[in-house]
Amino acid sequence: MIEADEDGAAGFKGRRRNWKKDEKRRIVAESLEEGASVAEVARRYGLNANLLFTWRRRFAAGDSGEPPAILPVTITSTPAMALSSAPDTIGRMEITLSTGERIMVGADVDASALARVVKALRR
Known part of the structure:
Protein backbone atom coordinates (compact mmCIF):
# COMPACT_ATOMS: atom_id res chain seq x y z
CA MET A 1 0.00 0.00 0.00
CA ILE A 2 1.40 3.40 -0.97
CA GLU A 3 0.53 6.37 1.18
CA ALA A 4 1.56 10.02 1.02
CA ASP A 5 2.86 11.84 4.09
CA GLU A 6 1.86 15.42 4.99
CA ASP A 7 4.43 16.79 2.50
CA GLY A 8 2.87 14.75 -0.30
CA ALA A 9 5.84 12.38 -0.61
CA ALA A 10 4.81 8.85 -1.42
CA GLY A 11 6.20 6.06 0.72
CA PHE A 12 5.75 2.32 0.86
CA LYS A 13 3.87 1.13 3.90
CA GLY A 14 3.09 -2.49 4.61
CA ARG A 15 4.40 -5.80 3.34
CA ARG A 16 7.06 -6.21 0.71
CA ARG A 17 5.59 -6.66 -2.77
CA ASP A 22 5.58 -10.96 -16.31
CA GLU A 23 4.97 -7.80 -14.29
CA LYS A 24 8.70 -7.16 -14.06
CA ARG A 25 9.08 -7.63 -17.83
CA ARG A 26 6.21 -5.22 -18.53
CA ILE A 27 7.62 -2.56 -16.18
CA VAL A 28 11.15 -2.97 -17.60
CA ALA A 29 9.78 -2.69 -21.16
CA GLU A 30 7.91 0.46 -20.20
CA SER A 31 11.10 1.97 -18.74
CA LEU A 32 12.97 1.21 -22.00
CA GLU A 33 10.47 3.04 -24.22
CA GLU A 34 11.63 6.14 -26.09
CA GLY A 35 11.55 9.17 -23.79
CA ALA A 36 10.60 7.17 -20.68
CA SER A 37 12.04 8.24 -17.33
CA VAL A 38 13.13 5.36 -15.12
CA ALA A 39 12.38 7.41 -12.02
CA GLU A 40 8.85 8.19 -13.26
CA VAL A 41 8.09 4.59 -14.20
CA ALA A 42 9.41 3.41 -10.83
CA ARG A 43 7.33 5.99 -8.97
CA ARG A 44 4.20 4.99 -10.92
CA TYR A 45 4.54 1.41 -9.65
CA GLY A 46 5.75 2.29 -6.15
CA LEU A 47 9.26 0.99 -6.84
CA ASN A 48 12.66 2.26 -5.89
CA ALA A 49 14.40 3.34 -9.11
CA ASN A 50 17.48 1.30 -8.10
CA LEU A 51 15.35 -1.85 -8.07
CA LEU A 52 14.08 -1.07 -11.57
CA PHE A 53 17.67 -0.54 -12.75
CA THR A 54 18.56 -3.94 -11.24
CA TRP A 55 15.68 -5.61 -13.11
CA ARG A 56 16.78 -3.95 -16.35
CA ARG A 57 20.34 -5.20 -15.90
CA ARG A 58 19.19 -8.74 -15.14
CA PHE A 59 16.81 -8.94 -18.09
CA ALA A 60 19.48 -7.49 -20.41
CA ALA A 61 21.93 -10.16 -19.21
CA GLY A 62 19.35 -12.88 -19.71
CA ASP A 63 18.99 -13.51 -15.99
CA SER A 64 15.33 -13.96 -15.13
CA GLY A 65 16.01 -14.04 -11.43
CA GLU A 66 14.91 -17.63 -11.17
CA PRO A 67 17.24 -20.36 -9.95
CA PRO A 68 18.82 -22.44 -12.69
CA ALA A 69 17.16 -25.72 -13.60
CA ILE A 70 18.63 -28.83 -12.02
CA LEU A 71 19.70 -31.26 -14.68
CA PRO A 72 20.45 -34.95 -14.28
CA VAL A 73 24.10 -36.00 -14.46
CA THR A 74 25.26 -39.48 -15.40
CA ILE A 75 28.79 -40.57 -14.56
CA THR A 76 30.06 -43.60 -16.42
CA SER A 77 33.35 -45.40 -16.19
CA THR A 78 35.31 -45.45 -19.43
CA PRO A 79 37.50 -48.50 -20.04
CA ALA A 80 41.23 -47.72 -20.19
CA MET A 81 41.41 -49.28 -23.65
CA ALA A 82 38.90 -46.76 -25.01
CA LEU A 83 41.01 -43.86 -23.72
CA SER A 84 44.20 -45.14 -25.28
CA SER A 85 42.55 -45.83 -28.63
CA ALA A 86 41.06 -42.34 -28.92
CA PRO A 87 43.71 -39.84 -27.75
CA ASP A 88 41.93 -36.91 -29.39
CA THR A 89 39.01 -37.24 -26.92
CA ILE A 90 41.19 -36.92 -23.82
CA GLY A 91 40.49 -33.66 -22.06
CA ARG A 92 37.18 -33.13 -23.80
CA MET A 93 33.76 -32.89 -22.30
CA GLU A 94 30.32 -33.12 -23.80
CA ILE A 95 27.45 -31.13 -22.33
CA THR A 96 23.94 -32.18 -23.30
CA LEU A 97 21.27 -29.61 -22.43
CA SER A 98 17.76 -30.62 -21.46
CA THR A 99 16.52 -29.34 -24.83
CA GLY A 100 18.82 -31.77 -26.67
CA GLU A 101 21.58 -29.39 -27.79
CA ARG A 102 25.08 -30.82 -27.36
CA ILE A 103 28.21 -28.83 -26.68
CA MET A 104 31.62 -30.50 -26.98
CA VAL A 105 34.60 -28.55 -25.65
CA GLY A 106 38.26 -29.22 -25.02
CA ALA A 107 40.06 -28.89 -21.70
CA ASP A 108 41.46 -25.53 -22.80
CA VAL A 109 38.03 -23.88 -23.27
CA ASP A 110 37.65 -20.37 -21.83
CA ALA A 111 35.22 -20.81 -18.91
CA SER A 112 33.59 -17.39 -19.28
CA ALA A 113 33.01 -17.91 -23.02
CA LEU A 114 31.48 -21.33 -22.34
CA ALA A 115 29.22 -19.81 -19.66
CA ARG A 116 27.96 -17.21 -22.18
CA VAL A 117 27.22 -19.93 -24.75
CA VAL A 118 25.30 -22.06 -22.25
CA LYS A 119 23.33 -19.04 -21.02
CA ALA A 120 22.43 -18.11 -24.61
CA LEU A 121 21.23 -21.63 -25.36
CA ARG A 122 19.04 -21.69 -22.23
CA ARG A 123 16.91 -18.81 -23.54
Whole structure:
Protein backbone atom coordinates (compact mmCIF):
# COMPACT_ATOMS: atom_id res chain seq x y z
CA MET A 1 0.00 0.00 0.00
CA ILE A 2 1.40 3.40 -0.97
CA GLU A 3 0.53 6.37 1.18
CA ALA A 4 1.56 10.02 1.02
CA ASP A 5 2.86 11.84 4.09
CA GLU A 6 1.86 15.42 4.99
CA ASP A 7 4.43 16.79 2.50
CA GLY A 8 2.87 14.75 -0.30
CA ALA A 9 5.84 12.38 -0.61
CA ALA A 10 4.81 8.85 -1.42
CA GLY A 11 6.20 6.06 0.72
CA PHE A 12 5.75 2.32 0.86
CA LYS A 13 3.87 1.13 3.90
CA GLY A 14 3.09 -2.49 4.61
CA ARG A 15 4.40 -5.80 3.34
CA ARG A 16 7.06 -6.21 0.71
CA ARG A 17 5.59 -6.66 -2.77
CA ASN A 18 6.33 -9.90 -4.60
CA TRP A 19 6.50 -9.04 -8.31
CA LYS A 20 5.72 -11.74 -10.87
CA LYS A 21 8.15 -12.20 -13.76
CA ASP A 22 5.58 -10.96 -16.31
CA GLU A 23 4.97 -7.80 -14.29
CA LYS A 24 8.70 -7.16 -14.06
CA ARG A 25 9.08 -7.63 -17.83
CA ARG A 26 6.21 -5.22 -18.53
CA ILE A 27 7.62 -2.56 -16.18
CA VAL A 28 11.15 -2.97 -17.60
CA ALA A 29 9.78 -2.69 -21.16
CA GLU A 30 7.91 0.46 -20.20
CA SER A 31 11.10 1.97 -18.74
CA LEU A 32 12.97 1.21 -22.00
CA GLU A 33 10.47 3.04 -24.22
CA GLU A 34 11.63 6.14 -26.09
CA GLY A 35 11.55 9.17 -23.79
CA ALA A 36 10.60 7.17 -20.68
CA SER A 37 12.04 8.24 -17.33
CA VAL A 38 13.13 5.36 -15.12
CA ALA A 39 12.38 7.41 -12.02
CA GLU A 40 8.85 8.19 -13.26
CA VAL A 41 8.09 4.59 -14.20
CA ALA A 42 9.41 3.41 -10.83
CA ARG A 43 7.33 5.99 -8.97
CA ARG A 44 4.20 4.99 -10.92
CA TYR A 45 4.54 1.41 -9.65
CA GLY A 46 5.75 2.29 -6.15
CA LEU A 47 9.26 0.99 -6.84
CA ASN A 48 12.66 2.26 -5.89
CA ALA A 49 14.40 3.34 -9.11
CA ASN A 50 17.48 1.30 -8.10
CA LEU A 51 15.35 -1.85 -8.07
CA LEU A 52 14.08 -1.07 -11.57
CA PHE A 53 17.67 -0.54 -12.75
CA THR A 54 18.56 -3.94 -11.24
CA TRP A 55 15.68 -5.61 -13.11
CA ARG A 56 16.78 -3.95 -16.35
CA ARG A 57 20.34 -5.20 -15.90
CA ARG A 58 19.19 -8.74 -15.14
CA PHE A 59 16.81 -8.94 -18.09
CA ALA A 60 19.48 -7.49 -20.41
CA ALA A 61 21.93 -10.16 -19.21
CA GLY A 62 19.35 -12.88 -19.71
CA ASP A 63 18.99 -13.51 -15.99
CA SER A 64 15.33 -13.96 -15.13
CA GLY A 65 16.01 -14.04 -11.43
CA GLU A 66 14.91 -17.63 -11.17
CA PRO A 67 17.24 -20.36 -9.95
CA PRO A 68 18.82 -22.44 -12.69
CA ALA A 69 17.16 -25.72 -13.60
CA ILE A 70 18.63 -28.83 -12.02
CA LEU A 71 19.70 -31.26 -14.68
CA PRO A 72 20.45 -34.95 -14.28
CA VAL A 73 24.10 -36.00 -14.46
CA THR A 74 25.26 -39.48 -15.40
CA ILE A 75 28.79 -40.57 -14.56
CA THR A 76 30.06 -43.60 -16.42
CA SER A 77 33.35 -45.40 -16.19
CA THR A 78 35.31 -45.45 -19.43
CA PRO A 79 37.50 -48.50 -20.04
CA ALA A 80 41.23 -47.72 -20.19
CA MET A 81 41.41 -49.28 -23.65
CA ALA A 82 38.90 -46.76 -25.01
CA LEU A 83 41.01 -43.86 -23.72
CA SER A 84 44.20 -45.14 -25.28
CA SER A 85 42.55 -45.83 -28.63
CA ALA A 86 41.06 -42.34 -28.92
CA PRO A 87 43.71 -39.84 -27.75
CA ASP A 88 41.93 -36.91 -29.39
CA THR A 89 39.01 -37.24 -26.92
CA ILE A 90 41.19 -36.92 -23.82
CA GLY A 91 40.49 -33.66 -22.06
CA ARG A 92 37.18 -33.13 -23.80
CA MET A 93 33.76 -32.89 -22.30
CA GLU A 94 30.32 -33.12 -23.80
CA ILE A 95 27.45 -31.13 -22.33
CA THR A 96 23.94 -32.18 -23.30
CA LEU A 97 21.27 -29.61 -22.43
CA SER A 98 17.76 -30.62 -21.46
CA THR A 99 16.52 -29.34 -24.83
CA GLY A 100 18.82 -31.77 -26.67
CA GLU A 101 21.58 -29.39 -27.79
CA ARG A 102 25.08 -30.82 -27.36
CA ILE A 103 28.21 -28.83 -26.68
CA MET A 104 31.62 -30.50 -26.98
CA VAL A 105 34.60 -28.55 -25.65
CA GLY A 106 38.26 -29.22 -25.02
CA ALA A 107 40.06 -28.89 -21.70
CA ASP A 108 41.46 -25.53 -22.80
CA VAL A 109 38.03 -23.88 -23.27
CA ASP A 110 37.65 -20.37 -21.83
CA ALA A 111 35.22 -20.81 -18.91
CA SER A 112 33.59 -17.39 -19.28
CA ALA A 113 33.01 -17.91 -23.02
CA LEU A 114 31.48 -21.33 -22.34
CA ALA A 115 29.22 -19.81 -19.66
CA ARG A 116 27.96 -17.21 -22.18
CA VAL A 117 27.22 -19.93 -24.75
CA VAL A 118 25.30 -22.06 -22.25
CA LYS A 119 23.33 -19.04 -21.02
CA ALA A 120 22.43 -18.11 -24.61
CA LEU A 121 21.23 -21.63 -25.36
CA ARG A 122 19.04 -21.69 -22.23
CA ARG A 123 16.91 -18.81 -23.54
